[in-house]
Amino acid sequence: QGYYKRTLDYPLIREWKRTGCFAVPMIHSTFLIDLRKEASTKLMFYPPHQDYTWSFDDIMVFAFSSRQAGIQMFVCNREHYGFLPMPLKSHQTLQEEKENFVHTLIEAMSNGLALPLIPHAQAGRLMSFSSTQIFMINLKRRKDRRDRMLRTLYEQEIAVKIVEAVDGKALNTSQLKALSIDMLPGYRDPYSSRPLTRGEIGCFLSHYYIWKEVVNRGLEKTLVIEDDVRFEHQFKRKLMKLMDDIEQAQLDWELIYIGRKRMQVQEPEKAVPNVMNLVEADYSYWTLGYAISFQGAQKLIGAEPFSKMLPVDEFLPVMYNKHPVAKYMEYYESRDLKAFSAEPLLVYPTHYTGQPGYLSDTETSTIWDNETVSTDWDRTHSWKSRQQGTIHSDAQNKDALPSQSSLNTPSSRDEL
Template sequence: TASLSAPAMLRVGPLFPALLFVLLPARSRGYFPEERWSPESPLLAPRVVVALICRNAEHCLPLVLGAIERLNYPKNRVALWVATDHNSDNTTAILRDWLVHVQKYYHYVEWRPQEEPSRFTDEVGPKHWNNLRYEHVMKLRQAVLNTAREIWADYLLMTDCDNLLTNPDVLWKLMSENKTIVAPMLESRAAYSNFWCGMTSQGYYKRTPAYMPIRRQERRGCFAVPMVHSTYLVDLRKEASRNLAFYPPHEEYNWALDDVIVFAYSAQLLIYVQMYVCNKETYGYLPVPMRAHASLQDEAESFLHTHLEVMVKDPPLEPSSFLSVSLKQPNKMGFDEVFMINLVRRADRRERMLRSLYEQEISCKVVAAVDGKALNISDMELLGIRMLPGYKDPYHGRPLTKGELGCFLSHYNIWKEIVDRGLETSLVLEDDLRFEVFFKRRLQALLQEVTTHRLDWDLIYIGRKRMQVDRPEKSVPNIHNLVEADYSYWTLAYILSKRGAQKLLGAEPLGKMLPVDEFLPVMYNKHPVSEYMEHFERRDLHAFSAEPLLVYPTHYTGDPGYVSDTETSVVWDDETLKTDWDRAKSRKTHEQGELSFEAQNSDVLQSELENWSARDEL
C-alpha cells in the first residue's frame, strides 16, 4: 500500500490546481442559479421640490441662488417652484434669467411672476408685513404645497430668499432625521434663529430657558420645538403630511394672521405633527428681520453683514455662475488712508479681511505687521527698545512678550507713516475683527458729525474692550454714539488724527515699552496704574470711543479657532521663557462681560441705525 501511495500522489498533484479552478465559481456567476444575478442598483434620490417666494431680493439672489446650485443633490431629482411679486427692484428679471439658464438641469420648473402692483395697500414700507401681505404669502405657500403633492414629490424644502444654505449636504442630513417637519438651525449675528422653543396660548413667542443652549449649540442634536420657519423640510411621504395646510386657516383658528403661526397651528394642534430643529453642525445663515420702516438699502446692508458673518467661520460664498454681478467700487470712506495690519504668515486672515472690506466697498493699504518671533536682541537694541520699569501683565504677572512687542511696533510704524505723509485722518484696522451691521454707514456718519461739530479729538476707538466698568463713561454732547474713552484694552480698530500720531510718537515709547493697548490709556491719562503714567510727562491725548462699538474680535479666549500672536509667544528678552499659559486666566482676551445697569453708557445720543432690527431672539 505504501508503495502505491507515492505514485498516486504524483499523479493527483498536478490535477489539484485545475480541479480547484473548476470548483471555484466565476466572479460574475454563482454556483447556484439564485446566485448568478447581478447586484441590485442603488435607489434613486428622493424627489424634492425647492420653493422660493421672493420679494425685493435683488441684493441677495446671486448668493442665495449660488448656494442652491451647489447643493450636493442630483438636480434631475429636484423641482424648482419660484414665485415673485410686489417688487420695486430687479428681482423678477434676475429670477427669470437664472431659471432660463438652469431649467435644463432640473427635473421641473414652475415660475409664477407678478409684475404689478409694486406694493401692498396701506403698507408703510417694503419691510412692512400687513394682513394683505401675510394672506398673499400664505396662499403662495399653499400653492407650492399643492404642487408638490400633485407631482408626487417625496419632500418639500421651503426656504426664504435671504437664507444662505452653506452646507451642501443639508438636504441629505435633514432627510436622514426621518421627521415629518425638520429645520436646520440657521446662524445669525444675534440670538435670532429660525425656531421657537416656546409659544403662548395665543400663538405668540414665549421666551424659555431651553432656547439659548440650543442656539449656542451647547446642546447638540434634533429637538422638538413648537415652531420652525424660514427654512425647513417637509416629508410628504408621511401620511400625516396630507393634512398640513397654510391656507385657508382652520375655522377654529383665532391667532395672529401669520404664515408661520398658521402652519405651526396646522401641524401641532390639528394633526399632532411635531416640528424639529437640528443644530448638529452649521447648515447656513439668515439675517435678523428688519423693522417695518426699514428701506431696501437697510435690508441690502443687513444681508451683506450676513455674508460677512459667514466669512468669520467659512470661506466666502460665490454668486451663481449664471448671473452677472456688478463690480464694486471701493473707497476710503473719507479718510486719508485706511491701514490694515496683517502678519505675512497669516494669509488666511489677510484674505478674509480683504474680501470683507471689498464687499463693503472699502479700500485699504495692507501693512505687513512686525513679526515678534523674528525679532532678536540686536534688533531691539538697534531700535532703542527698553521695557517700562516695573511693567507686568495684569493677569499673569509676566513681562512683555515678543508678540506684544511686534504688535506695538506695527502700530508705531503706522503712526510714523501718518506723520511722514501728513495724513489728517486715518483708520487703523487689525486683521482679527468682525464688522457690525451698517459698519460703513455708521462710521461715515460718525466722522461727519465729529467734523461738523469741530470736536477736538486725537483718537476714536471703534473697537475695544472697556475695562472701567464701575461707572458710565461721559457722553459727547450733540454727537451721536460717542463717549469719552476710559481705561480700555485692544487696538482692534481706531481713528487717529495727525496730531494724535504726533503725540504718540512724541512720548518716545520705544524706550519705555509696554503693550500698545496699555500705552494708549496712559496717553489719555486714564490708566489705573499711576506708576506707569509717571514715566510719560505729557498725557493729553484726546480719546473717545464709538458707543456702541462698530467692530468686535472674531474670536475670544476659549473659542474654537482662537489664536493669539501676542499672548502665545515668548518673553521679549528671553526666548526660553514661553508665555502660552492657561488662557482661561487671561481675562484680557475674554469677551466683554455684561455691564451693570449703573455702568452702562445709557445717556449717549442714539442714531436711528441703532434700532434697525425688528427683533432679536423673536
C-alpha cells in the first residue's frame, strides 16, 4: 500500500537473533543479482514500472519492480558481511558525513572487524574535552581491548590516559588485609546470591585509585571509561554539547553516567530543568562511563568504602541514596552524592551476557575472602550483564528529550 510496515520477524532478523536466508518483500543498499536469470532484465530503479503509483522511493520502486518480474527477494544474515555508511540527507553537512564514516569505522571495530593498522597519532591531532581529563581503565592482560579502544578513540580525536586496572586474579589475602578490605555485612549478588568476588574488588580499586588521583591533582572534572564500550553516533559532539549545557545552567553535579543499565523502570526519572538530555539518576548498574567532579571524588573517598565494600556499581547508588536495599545504605551515613545520567546514553557495552565475545573479569573470579572458591556465574546467572530490557512507555524519560517538532528533521530510514 505504499509504506513500510515491520513484522514481528523484523527485529529478530535485523539483530541476528534468528539467522539464515529469509524471503522478504524489500531489501536495500547492497545486494546480489543473478544476471543469468532472464527475469533480471526486468529489474529497474528508473524509470519506475508503468503500474507503479506510490511515492517515488527507491526501495519501494525496486521492490515493486522485483515483484512484477516474479523475483523473490531474500536477506541472508548468516555472515556479517560488513558496514555501510548511510548517505547524507539533504539538510546534513560534510562534517556529519565525516562523523557518520567515523561511526561506521568504530562500529566495525566494536564487532571485531580487523581493520588496517592506524598510524601513530600526529602531534596535536588528539584532544581532550576542554579542561576534562579522560581516563580509560584497562587490564594489562586485555591487550586486544586496549588496542581496539585506542583505535576507536583515535578516530574520534580523543586523547586518554590509560589506567592499568587492578587485576582481581592477582589479589591475594594478605593484600586485602593490608588494605583493610572487608565486604559489607550481608551483601549478596542480587541474581546469584554469591558474595563479593576478587574481580569485583579489583574493579572497585581501579575506579577508587582514579578518584584518588582526581583529588590529589585537584581535577575539576574527569571522564572515566572502561575498555569494553561502544560509542554512540556523534559521541564526542553530544558529550561536549551536554557538558556545555550543564555549565551554562550552572548545575551543581558530582557524577554523571554516560553509560549504565537503568534498574528502576517503574516510573520516569526526573528531568533536569534547563538541561536537555539529562535526568537525575535512579538505581543503576554498570560503570561503563561517567563524568565525576572533584567534589564527587572527595565524597566517594570520604565514605571510606574499603571496610564495607560493595561492587562499585552498587556502591554508587548507595552514595546518591537510591539503592533499593535499605540495610546496605545504613552503613554509609552520608549519601548525598549529586548524580545524574545522560538521556539517551552515550556509551553501551560492546557485548552482553550470552553473546559471542562476552567476557567478564569481575564475575569469573574467586570469592573475596577465599581464593580457593572460584565463581563462573557470568555464563549462566549474570542477569546483571544482560542487555537493558524494553522500558514501558509510561516509565521512559520523555521529559528529558526535545520535542519532535523541535527536531525539525525528516523521518529517517537509517533503521531499515
